[in-house]
Amino acid sequence: MSNIVYTSNIKIVRKKGALRHAYLPAEAEPVKFGLHGDIAEHYGVSDSIDDPHATTIDYLISAVGGCLTGTFGGALRVRDIDPDNDKLSSEVIGEVELEDNVLVIKRILVKYTLLSAAKDRKTIERVHKIHKDYCAVYQSIYKSIDVTTELNIETI
Template sequence: MSNLVYTSNIKIKRKKGSLRHAYLPAEKEPVQFGLHGAIAKHYGVSDTIDDPHATTIDYLISAVGGCLTGTFGGALKVRKIDADNDKLTSDVIGEVELEDNVLVIKRILVKYTLLAEEKDRKTIERVHKIHKEYCAVYKSVYKAIDITSELKIETI
């Protein structure tokens, strides 16, 4: 059994229609959730809505990508490989399918691009293979979502 180390307290306010505000710890302004595109269309709302916002699905996908990118970058930093100042970027692709008429995130692909020295390639590749196991968000959702990553190293 694990020990509780953190409790996240978040307030959600439903504003109008699909628009919700989430008040997150350490953020001065609320995060807005809404609808757009194919997700709006699925819920019977015009896919050209006047005030589109990222959906909760988008936020979950970005949380996975953001946590993995941070974990990978942090692991590189420990090994004295600089991944700051936009040297490490990621493109995160989430695939959502219909399951019992419910939108479900099935796959997330995180595509890293890292600007690094050739001498660090083997270390970078080794870190890439293991970094997911140290990511809090990955460890929280990987049993429900197929999460993979790819790495492209551009030498400097």
Template sequence: MTGTFGGALEARGIPAGEGRLSGHVTGEVEKDEGVLVIKRIHVVYELKADAEHDETIERVHGMHASKCPVYRTLSGCIDITTEVRRA
């Protein structure tokens, strides 16, 4: 998902490479009939970008998941959320 978000930023002229964007993932596991199952995943993107790009960053963040193969594969069975923080 980080790659899709970064690629979408780059396509709009917002640099995301060279350590400017990182993703940190937390998963929550529960037992389902005695089997451990991943139920929720939360991704925090840390982004170094100029404030002038805030509106574009929020717009890209709001749509990137629907274009991400990982999200589209897993979202039907795992609740996936994301947020952007300034690094």
């Protein structure tokens, strides 16, 4: 058994219907989980959702994209390639399928756009090939969800 290096303590409070508040570490305000769109329709409540919020599925997909983007940016930074000030962005696309009438995240695609000097292209491509190996969220879920990344480098 490995040594525990962090324990996340989160409180979830069910407010009304699908609306839940998650009280996360280091956040002053709760994060709201709810329903919207196709997911609300799947649960048969799309007509009664008057205050739509991102779902827990949306948050999991965004956590994967956020962690991968942060890991990629951090790896670039240590190689003196600046990913900050909007130079690195990502579009995260999660595909959810119905499996035994349960919504299941099957695939996540993270599409990076990086503004960088042409001289850094080879280093950036090398970092892109390995960065997933160092992402905590990716390493936690990749055996269950197919996660891929694409890279578009725009020369500045």
